[in-house]
Each structure stands twice: as C-alpha cells, then as structure tokens.
Amino acid sequence: MALALLLILPLTVPIGAMYWDLFIYFDAANRIFAGQVPGVDFFTPVGPLGYWLFALVERIFPSGQPLLLAQWSLFIVTGPLIGLVLADVDKRSRALALALLGPFLVFQLLPFNVTPFYSFPSVDGFGIYNRQLTEILYVLAAALIFAASRRVILAVVVGTMLALFLTKVTGFFAGGLLCVVALAARRIDLRLSLLAAAAFVAVLAVLEVSLGVVSAYVGDIVALLGMNEGSLLPRFLQAASIHFAVFGPLSALMLALLVIDGPDIADAARTLLRAPGWASLARLVDRPVVWLAAATFAALFVETQNTGGQGFIFLWPMLLMAWTRRGAIAGTRLGLVAILIAACSLPYFIEVTTRAARAFVGQMKYERLASDHLGQLGQVAQRPEIIQHARVMKKIYEDHPATYEAVAKAGELPNFTLYTEPDFQLTWLMAVDEAVGAIKAFETANDVRFGTIMNLNFVNPFPWLLQRQAPRLIAIGADPYRAVPDPDADVLAAVGDTDLILYPRCPITGANDTLRSFYEAALRAKTKISLSPCWDAYVDPAVAAKTF
Structure with a gap:
C-alpha cells in the first residue's frame, strides 16, 4: 500500500x-x-x-x-x-x-x-x-x-x-x-x-x-x-x-x-x-x-x-x-x-x-528539471549548478559542432566518462525536450504527421512522448558496439518506411555516427533536414520539399 x-x-x-x-x-x-x-x-x-x-x-x-x-x-x-x-x-x-x-x-x-x-x-x-x-x-x-x-x-x-x-x-x-x-x-x-x-x-x-x-x-x-x-x-x-x-x-x-x-x-x-x-x-x-x-x-x-x-x-x-x-x-x-x-x-x-x-537528504536542496514536453521522463532533480552546467554545455554543443565532430572522428568522447555524468544526462533530456517541441512545430507548420519515429541514438523516447509508433525490428538500447546486430533486408526496409529518423547533435558522438552507418542504405532514400540546433532529421523527400 x-x-x-x-x-x-x-x-x-x-x-x-x-x-x-x-x-x-x-x-x-x-x-x-x-x-x-x-x-x-x-x-x-x-x-x-x-x-x-x-x-x-x-x-x-x-x-x-x-x-x-x-x-x-x-x-x-x-x-x-x-x-x-x-x-x-x-x-x-x-x-x-x-x-x-x-x-x-x-x-x-x-x-x-x-x-x-x-x-x-x-x-x-x-x-x-x-x-x-x-x-x-x-x-x-x-x-x-x-x-x-x-x-x-x-x-x-x-x-x-x-x-x-x-x-x-x-x-x-x-x-x-x-x-x-x-x-x-x-x-x-x-x-x-x-x-x-x-x-x-x-x-x-x-x-x-x-x-x-x-x-x-x-x-x-x-x-x-x-x-x-x-x-x-x-x-x-x-x-x-x-x-x-x-x-x-x-x-x-x-x-x-x-x-x-x-x-x-x-x-x-x-x-x-x-x-x-x-x-x-x-x-x-x-x-x-x-x-x-x-x-x-x-x-x-x-x-x-x-x-x-x-x-x-x-x-x-x-x-x-x-x-x-x-x-x-x-x-x-x-x-x-x-x-x-x-x-x-x-x-x-x-x-x-x-x-x-x-x-533522500541531498534532494531537499536539488532543483527539478524544467521541461515542456518530457512528462514522466522529466521527473528528475539535481543540484542547481549542475543543471546550469548542462544548459551551458548544450549551448556549446549547438554553437561548436565541428569540435565534437572531430572528437567523434578520432574515436573518442568529449569526456572519457561522459555517459556516467549527470550533467550529460540532463543535457540529453533538455535536447529531447527541444526535439519534441520542434517536431510538433514542424508538423503544425507543414501540415504533416509523423506516424513512426526512430532515433539514431542509444534510446528512442520519442514515440512514447508523442504517442506515435516505433518501427518494427529495430533494436532497443541501441549500443552499436555490443547490442545492435547488422541490419538485414527486413530491418533496412523497416527503417526505410519510417516517417521520421532523428540524428542527435548535442553532442555528436562516434556511437551515433556508427548507428547511422548501420542504416545508411535505408537513409539514402531520405532527405536530411535541420529540425533544431540539436537535431537533424531524415524525412521523405516530399515532406522535405514543403520546407523549402
């Protein structure tokens, strides 16, 4: 009880x-x-x-x-x-x-x-x-x-x-x-x-x-x-x-x-x-x-x-x-x-x-993460200075993508323990919140609705947050080095049929680039657009044409 x-x-x-x-x-x-x-x-x-x-x-x-x-x-x-x-x-x-x-x-x-x-x-x-x-x-x-x-x-x-x-x-x-x-x-x-x-x-x-x-x-x-x-x-x-x-x-x-x-x-x-x-x-x-x-x-x-x-x-x-x-x-x-x-x-x-x-004691002085579109995913808190650090890093990722792209091409992360740090987890949630808002704005402005959504990232929360569908056959918990099999024809077909495929840029990482390379054959039929400062998207060419 x-x-x-x-x-x-x-x-x-x-x-x-x-x-x-x-x-x-x-x-x-x-x-x-x-x-x-x-x-x-x-x-x-x-x-x-x-x-x-x-x-x-x-x-x-x-x-x-x-x-x-x-x-x-x-x-x-x-x-x-x-x-x-x-x-x-x-x-x-x-x-x-x-x-x-x-x-x-x-x-x-x-x-x-x-x-x-x-x-x-x-x-x-x-x-x-x-x-x-x-x-x-x-x-x-x-x-x-x-x-x-x-x-x-x-x-x-x-x-x-x-x-x-x-x-x-x-x-x-x-x-x-x-x-x-x-x-x-x-x-x-x-x-x-x-x-x-x-x-x-x-x-x-x-x-x-x-x-x-x-x-x-x-x-x-x-x-x-x-x-x-x-x-x-x-x-x-x-x-x-x-x-x-x-x-x-x-x-x-x-x-x-x-x-x-x-x-x-x-x-x-x-x-x-x-x-x-x-x-x-x-x-x-x-x-x-x-x-x-x-x-x-x-x-x-x-x-x-x-x-x-x-x-x-x-x-x-x-x-x-x-x-x-x-x-x-x-x-x-x-x-x-x-x-x-x-x-x-x-x-x-x-x-x-x-x-x-x-x-329990520490959280009494913590600040809840502010968000507009995260729902349950946003029920987290952290020290105010760490949340501020996450905001600053998100802005740096947006303004200096070439730096982090170079780090990714060298086969490294911006920080060796990047994923273990709560400020990265907060930055990632802030970027997800931004993406959901951008998707809704794009759909409204272009009179389109993305029925299936995929994320070229470790986690794909967007179908849940937007009440849409995730493509069948795609791996969840997409660690490309340990938990994503090489895609076969059925998987590539499912990716090709996906309405919206997101690519995160805050920050650009080698893991996300590797995931993108896995599905490159299916992405060739898509058109890449800039959805927001932190997100590129692959969409049907007819949808992309509406934005020009």
Whole structure:
C-alpha cells in the first residue's frame, strides 16, 4: 500500500550516472502497448519479463516516477515467492524469517547499485537488469536452503527459474547452478526436479505457441553472443576486483570454513568413495562452504556480463546458513566466523542504505528539471549548478559542432566518462525536450504527421512522448558496439518506411555516427533536414520539399 501511494505521487529522484538506460523501458512499453512482442517484433538486449512488468505497472500508475516503477515492478514476481518462503520458515523460526526478509526488502526497495559511479548523491537508472537477477536469485537461494515444504520449494524453483530465464540468461545459468547443488545436497529430490522442469517447459511452450517469444529470445541471445565474443577469464578477474570488498572476505570465510570443517569433509569424501550414493553425496555437499563456493562463482558469472547491479546480495541466505549451522564451533573460531560473515554482508548493506540516505537528504536542496514536453521522463532533480552546467554545455554543443565532430572522428568522447555524468544526462533530456517541441512545430507548420519515429541514438523516447509508433525490428538500447546486430533486408526496409529518423547533435558522438552507418542504405532514400540546433532529421523527400 505504501509503494502504491508513492507511485501515485509525481515524485522526482536525483538523476545519476547513465540514467538514460531507464528510458529503454519506455521504448519497450510503447511497443508492447502497440501490440509488438519483445524479441519477435524488436531486438532486445535481455529477456522480455522486465519490459512486460514495467508496461503493466506503468499502465496502472501513469504518473509514477520511472525508476521506481522499474525497480518495484519486480515485486509482482518476487513478492509472492518470498512470501511463500517466509511463511514456511516462520513456522520454525520468526527470527530467521525476519533475517531473510530484512535484506531482501532493502535491496528490492532501493534503486541503488552496490558500486557507485558518481560522487554526488543520486540514484542508479542503470544496471536494472542485473539488480533484478540478483533479487530473484536471493529468493531462490532462500527457498533452496531454508524452505521445508516441498510445495513451496517447487513453486519457488519454477517461478524464479522462469523469471531468471525471461530476464537475462546469465541469471538462469546461475540459478541452475544453485539448483544442481540443491539436488546433490538432497534439498530437492529427482522427482521434484522433474516436476519443476516439466512446469518450466510447459510455461515456455505456452509462451512460444502463443507469442513465438521463446525462439525469438534464444535467437537474440545467439546474436548477442556473436557480438560479444572474448575470453571470460578477464571478465571474472574484473568482477572479482570490482567487488573485492565482498569477494575478499568471502574467500577468507570459505578458507576458514574449509579448515574448521576439514576433518568432516575428508571423512565425507572417503565415505562417498567407499559407498557412492545420494546420502553420502549429500553429506559431502550440503555444507556452508560448498554453497558459498557455488554461489560466489554464480555471482561472478552474472557480473561478467554488464558489471553493475547488486552483485553478491543473494549470498546472504548462505551466510545465514553458515551461522545457523555453526554447531560445535566456539571460542576464537566462532569469533572469526562471525567477523567474516559480518565483513561479507555489511559492505553492500551499508553502501546501498548510505547512498539512499544521501540521495533522500541531498534532494531537499536539488532543483527539478524544467521541461515542456518530457512528462514522466522529466521527473528528475539535481543540484542547481549542475543543471546550469548542462544548459551551458548544450549551448556549446549547438554553437561548436565541428569540435565534437572531430572528437567523434578520432574515436573518442568529449569526456572519457561522459555517459556516467549527470550533467550529460540532463543535457540529453533538455535536447529531447527541444526535439519534441520542434517536431510538433514542424508538423503544425507543414501540415504533416509523423506516424513512426526512430532515433539514431542509444534510446528512442520519442514515440512514447508523442504517442506515435516505433518501427518494427529495430533494436532497443541501441549500443552499436555490443547490442545492435547488422541490419538485414527486413530491418533496412523497416527503417526505410519510417516517417521520421532523428540524428542527435548535442553532442555528436562516434556511437551515433556508427548507428547511422548501420542504416545508411535505408537513409539514402531520405532527405536530411535541420529540425533544431540539436537535431537533424531524415524525412521523405516530399515532406522535405514543403520546407523549402
């Protein structure tokens, strides 16, 4: 009820690094409302679930702050499932149920990543997919370790594995690893595994028959793998270094548990070798050090793809397991285990809650972005001097395009961390506001209406803002270096049929030039016009003739 009330209110949040990632959801929602299916009718960087949830919640709360809509929409999935787990655990231990609930609520409610990219108080409009993965994995881990009811475990395994698959496939593989450990540890048996697999396949079969979304999604995954080839080892090392504040203590905790539990592990291994079987395998596997090792690897694997999110938060149930199964450990050893568990769990909790508190307090002195045409997209705020800086930079981009064109041709950005800076995100929103006004003025002056609109940029918010259509088959979240396949004849035909294609100039960047080159064959039939100081446009020659 509290969240619903907050989504009814036109709240603002302090805009942060790479905030424009959030606007991918509006592009997707606009397409979904028009009857398009993610993966089938447009290329997506991840699975369809997050877009479907956002579209649903956006329809219910049309004035909600966009980031809160995206962050809290996952409650539709995780809320009922964690409720099942907590109700089951609460029958045995209220304290344990609350210990599982507290961290889940903190990370699910607060739209912050565990690694900051900007020093001023602000929210994180990027890494949303990765946050969703770890929040779903948290529910799965809690069920596999602490739930006793077979029905609860079955429901949670099916629900979370479907959600992981339909959100991002790396999370699905991470969840699969946890399920394999649970099977070996006899937390789930073969019959329950088969039931879960059958239910999983049945749901996907329904989605495939009714929408064709599963095969399209798999095709998108294959295409993305082809665009992101490379060794995984450097990515594992990068993820470990970025998250060393937790990875380091985790490694120390696993080493300590391995030493403390060493004799029993050795005895269990000898028993397994002498008498192989499920019981002896479970005795070897079902222990905190094994669960922690598997979950740590799973977390690193998730972070190898698009580092950013909430990292290792789903290891909290494993840390609770290490404490509740401390057994005869006492004295110095118990103190060491307690300190290491705290060192593993507190950094993320402190980082997220501290950043949330700073953002809440800081926004009291922030200024809301003024706009005429941004609607929900403009529900952001920032320090007045940063907003002023954004205005000044927009004017400089307008007056000195040759400078930034030279920078783009050199393969560089005006600033190496350009997209992480809120002033750029504000400049971009100001330019979008300008473009919407210019499009409306152009249509009025020339008695024309652009039914389909495309943007040669990372994000295309214009169909949403103008209540128009986006062209089919075009990638959303258009990062030309990682997430835009080479266009085929159908894609080029869709681009050629688009009424208005925008090209941003504030600033000119290599990424936008690369996108334009992708679709150059379709743009040849268009005429380029100057729509506003920050925007060129490609339109039908007959429309361009009206302006002369």
